[in-house]
Amino acid sequence: MPDIGKLLWPKSIAVVGASSDVQGLRGRILETILSHPFAGKIYPVSRGANEVQALKAYSSVDVLPEPADLAILIIPAQYIASELERCGRRRIKAAVILSSGFAEEGEAGARMQNDIAVIARRYDMAVSGPNSEGFANIAAALCPTFSPAMDKSAGPIEPARALGTGQVSVISQSGGLGFAVFDRARPRNLKFRHIVTTGNEAALQASDFIDYMLDEGMTDVFLLLLEDVKSPENRSSSARLADRKQDHARSLLTPRHLPVRTRPIVPSSTTTG
Numbered sequence: 001m002p003d004i005g006k007l008l009w010p011k012s013i014a015v016v017g018a019s020s021d022v023q024g025l026r027g028r029i030l031e032t033i034l035s036h037p038f039a040g041k042i043y044p045v046s047r048g049a050n051e052v053q054a055l056k057a058y059s060s061v062d063v064l065p066e067p068a069d070l071a072i073l074i075i076p077a078q079y080i081a082s083e084l085e086r087c088g089r090r091r092i093k094a095a096v097i098l099s100s101g102f103a104e105e106g107e108a109g110a111r112m113q114n115d116i117a118v119i120a121r122r123y124d125m126a127v128s129g130p131n132s133e134g135f136a137n138i139a140a141a142l143c144p145t146f147s148p149a150m151d152k153s154a155g156p157i158e159p160a161r162a163l164g165t166g167q168v169s170v171i172s173q174s175g176g177l178g179f180a181v182f183d184r185a186r187p188r189n190l191k192f193r194h195i196v197t198t199g200n201e202a203a204l205q206a207s208d209f210i211d212y213m214l215d216e217g218m219t220d221v222f223l224l225l226l227e228d229v230k231s232p233e234n235r236s237s238s239a240r241l242a243d244r245k246q247d248h249a250r251s252l253l254t255p256r257h258l259p260v261r262t263r264p265i266v267p268s269s270t271t272t273g
Contacts, residue, residue, distance in 0.1 A: 002126035004204070004212040007094035008137050008194065010069035011040045013144065014061055014092065016083060017075040018044035018052045026074050027053070028146045029098065029134070035152035036141040043068055060086070067091040072134070072144045077101030080130065081115040088123030095120075096144060097129030103200050104131055113202045120203035132199030133175020136182070138192045139218075145197075147179035149186075159189040166220035167193040169213050171206050173227050175199065181223055193219055 015033070019026035030044060030053055043064050044052035051057055058064055061071065061083075071087045073080055077099050087095055102113040113130060120127040128135070134145030138157050143150040150157065168190050172178030175197035182195050196209050206226055213219045 001208075002120070002124050002204070003093055004126045004208065006069045007096065007126045007128060007204075008135070008196075008212070009140060010094065010142070012043065012066060012068045013040060013070045013072060013142075014043045014045050014058075014064060014068040014087075015072045015074070015144070016045040016061065016087075017073065018046050018057065020049065020052050022053075025098070025146045029072065029074055029144060032143050032145060032147075032150050032152075036143050036150075036157065038140060038142045040140075040142070041066075041068075061090050061092060062086065064090070067093075069094060070144075071095040072098065073129075074098045077109065077112055077130070081112060081119060084116060084119045084125075084127070088119060088125055092125070093123075094126040095128070096132060096134055097127065097199070097202075098132055098134055098146070099129075100131045102130045102202070113200060116202040125203070127203035128196070129199040130202060133179060133197040135197060136179075136192075136195040138194070145175075145179065147175065149179040149183035154183070155186060157192075159186075159191060161189060162191040163189040164191070167191050167218055168221040168223060169194040169196070169219040170223045170225075171196050171198070171209050171213075172223075172225035173198050173201065173206060174225055177225050181225075 015030050017026045018030045021027040022031045033042060034053060042055060044055050044057040045061055046052050046057045047059050049057045067090050071092050073083055073095055075083060080097060080099055084095060097116065102109040116127060116130060133147055136143040136145060136150055148154060170178050170181050178195055178197040182192055194213065198204065198206050
């Protein structure tokens, strides 16, 4: 199993496709990361700039001073496979693919998405996406996403006075809805730990993140938005949540209702309309 810890808790990140144009997605992602006090190293990767948003930029992950723990990929879809291969050779063990244009676009995109899965297996990489809106590790102040909910103008990501001591994690296949849950709950002073959006799930699936967070043992409430299940034969996450019903609250979210009434999560309940 790939090391999801390298993805959610990196000590260094490479932002591949980073830009100084904060009006575009490539610039907004880096701006959002820099607007929060993430303690790790940040390496912008840009073929056309020596400096990006006041940080030294690198022409390729091949010339980084160290293999980053995590690569954030925001480049055109047709270049993702070759860049992911480059990351694998450089011993970068995790990647988040924000780019769209894969299986959601038809057969050609589906083939490119399959290439991602093959490369992830080859290098044992923890790969989230493609077509993802990124994630936020609130505890680490790390927000590699273009969601407006994480803009510095949207307000603090941690409540000044949290409601209780429990922590909430959101795992969503839909990026917009995943961060909308956080944004709508912000005024209620809930303490969030992770917001993870998984996109098309070429490699890692929502169930993998559930298992990781259960093992981590720091999430008290899981909010899940699962539009479909890529591997119905994998029941471990649902079973573990059901087995721990006394220790964890679970709420299944649907695209039309945020949130619905809390209830146990079982495989037959994960496809919603």
